Amino acid sequence: MIDYQKIEEKWLKIWEESGIFKSDPDEREGIMVTAAFPYLNMPLHIGHLRTYSTADAYARYMRLKGFNVIYPMGFHKTGTPALAIAKRVVSGDAEIVEILKAYGVPDDDIRTMRDPLSVTNYFHEITSRGFHKSGLSIDWRRTFTSIDAKYSKMIEWQFQKLKEKGYLVKGTHIIGWCTNEQNPVGQHDTKGDVQPEIESMNVILFKDTESDIYFPCATYRPETIYGVTNIFVKDDADYVIAEIFGLRCYLAKRCSELLRYQTDVRVIGEVSGRDLLGRYAINPITEDKLPVLPGFFVRDDFATGVVMSVPSHAPFDYVAIENLRSSGYNIGNIGYNRLIDVDRDGNGKGIGRSSKSDVNGVDESIPARAYLYISGYHGENGTESEIESATKLEYREEEKWGRMAVGDYKGMEVSKARELISESMRGKGIEKSISIIGNEDQVYCRCGTVVIPKLVNDQWFIDYGNKELKERAIEYLPNMRIYPESARKSFSIAFGWIDLRAAERSQGLGTRFPLNPSHIIESLSDSTIYTTMYTYIHILESRGVSAEQLNYDFFDFVYNISDDVDTAAKSTGIDVVTLKRCKDELRYWYRFTSRHSGSDLITNHLTMYIFNHLGILGKELWPKQIVANGLLNYEGKKMSKSMGNIVPLNDGIEKFGADPLRFIEIAGSDVESEADFRTADCENIKAKNEWLLNMIRSVNGLRSRHLNHIDYWLYSKLNSKITRATDAMDGFMLRQAYIDIYYNSISELRHYISRGGDNQAVVTEFLDKMIIMLSPVMCFFAEEMWSELGHTDLIERERWPVADRSMISESIERLEEMVESTISDINDIIGLTSRDGSGRRVREVRVIIAAEWKSRAYGILVERKSVSDAMKDISLSDIDKQKLSAFLLQFAKRINYIGREVDISADDVINSFRDSVDYISKAVGHSVVIEYEPESVSERASRALPFKPAIEVVWVGPEQN
């Protein structure tokens, strides 16, 4: 068994000692490969390795191609998740302890995570170790973290530039907010990690008939204004009269308190819900007089606590009305007017068409009632969740297929009418809007408080909506190399809608925001142009330059915004040589950069990466190549905390071996698609590796001698493989490349051996080149096999093989295929025909090779695409007309799609089959004779085709046994 751990340790040590991955500028072309640096609030799992190993394979490939390559790596410590972890650990949150344990963090270590810094420091160590063990070819001299003092200096400069160019703007913004902790609440701050979804809702104002106070009714469906029958309030709740929207309104007391966070609310007086009952309000559009009634479903902590009732189209309203009616409550004269027709196929009926329930016989006269029926709600025993689903279904269908049946927009699609109605009411000042948290279930902060929307004033944003910047990005997009190509579209869409992006936060680790030092620079914004720093950070470190020296002059000079080295030297106190080295090295490595990340970062990080480069830096420093890879599943399922199926990176390497893991992640699927790590695949690769190693060890037992047919075949396969694989690599089609390099090579070697191949020189060359090509992916194992093959230098110093085109022979490969397919045909025929139960046995098998003229005739037919033309062709005039037409006519039906065949003479085919006759006999288990069509007496001989010999199975009857 191959001991992967031992091999890994061995080569890690040798790589470390040789310093092979440290690179400085030289006469070669430079390439910098970077992957989005890891955020350190959790250990990485094997899924994260996908990006890093893919980037590594690319770096290694380009090294083999003769480029000077660096693959540097930093660490991201900025932001709030680490803070959230520390807070939860301090508060003794059992859940976080469980999660960390699931990631393999020991109890004792968890207890040390009492502040964000120790959280990130802890994971920094673990992650760094994981990167080493994964075999990433990183130049570790160039590492840093996003909270280093020098990093902060660079970020401050970046924001200075953004400000100068007018990309920083102030504005207002709605966020999730915890009223208890007085903090913004993001996904990782909520119970269950749910993202608070902030939505806006319409509020329509209905004037009280007795006063100038309004009922502000929150609704998603302003178009139903034509069918409002009454107003609902919560009768056992407290209400207030408050000034809001510049008017006096009735609001639920609790709502008035929440709405304060997003608009001005001034409470004037209090009133109980019960007091509101019996009043009347005026529909501002229809001017109907509407009674105020108690609604069982009305909440006094959501929106305004005042609801307009449209019982014909809102199941809750319908149920509330019916309940009141049956309980004897005096509801006055309330009827059901149909406002919207759902008519999907023009027959006037359509309710419930998209539902799976049986909708036959539903009375559609009152839509809300019909939807309740479909959803299984039948009277008294109905549940709220049934009403809920009726509501959803009705909203959805009416939105999608509904047309207005009444009002000013009669006949118009609901979705369109809604907008117009809303617009018109806003114009008249009778519709306003508010923000609400739209999640189905309430969202709670981890402290237990309900999350509410809050309007933030005076917030700084990066203006990615800046027209000129946007245009520049859109224009530049086609100039970048993007893999997979489909990601280019995602970018172009993201470029279209990216707009204001908050640039600062009130808490977390990171660089202070220069324009508001009490805030921290938001952590996606502080990691956009940091890749530049990889190019010179080691110079600063080795020259003992301090962070304080890194003023704006330094960065202006290094980033080529200024050429004034003397000013920079003077104001920074850094010597001219060092300054110039920094500048030169930045330009050297930035001539070609390859940026790697998961495809999930296209719409945020990668887009911001591009925009910041384009916004601040000169064109020579703009991004050149982007690679966005898909994610990784484990045993067919997404890895997640809740599924408990997370494999931490370091565990994964120990369990599966870095190389098999890398192989599956890098080459197991196309870059763009989701990869799947399956243990079975991993075992399969390990077994193949065993076989390869044994193969290599057996090479010494072979001898070199003159070349046979099968040796040429293997050479041809090798060289055509090199051509294809190189093309695939250059197009970032790693999976395709490695099917050829790995799987196909192994089966070719197997075939070679089964055909009696045993030439040492041939096998050695095949293995040498194959292993070199394998090394970008299985870096440790390739190194080990390379040394097993007797090489003393590191494989990293080798060159990617170049195909010897003279060794590629289509005909040799085709002949071999013909032999194989003939074997399989013979087996099929025997299998099929020996089922007759007669007990007869095969005496021998005749393989009849087509006459020479057939391949000539076929070639002409392919060219002419016409049987008659081919018949007339003078070069075929020597052939018997009858035989010729019989032969050609069998292709007539599919004449337009028969392809050109490799040109092989009948002699070559015969020789090849005669050489292989023992092999064929063995494979079919019967004696085989090879015949040439013109000389054959077999009645099947005429069936022979140029690329497919005729087969005759000769039987011995049972009586002769």
Added chain:
RNA sequence: GCAGGGAUGGCGGAGCUCGGUCAAACGCGGCAGACUCAAGAUCUGUUGACUUAGGUCUACGAGAGUUCAAACCAGGAACAAAUCUCUCUCCCUGCACCA
């Protein structure tokens, strides 16, 4: 809701850019055989249905639609969709202050 992507055989997953060479690569899994005292690993074959000669039929979420070149001679008619169009159903991803 908005935007993007997808639906292929027991499973995963190619192919669909340029409709005929696709019963559909490759890998799992299943079955049979070899090896072994045995199991595992490995190797070989097989794995839609039917079939006594290399073939036929049915198939690529559901439903509908679409069109072309050529075929010993002459005149006439005509064929094909995983792949194109539309509709539906279902699934996945992103949607902002969050890494």
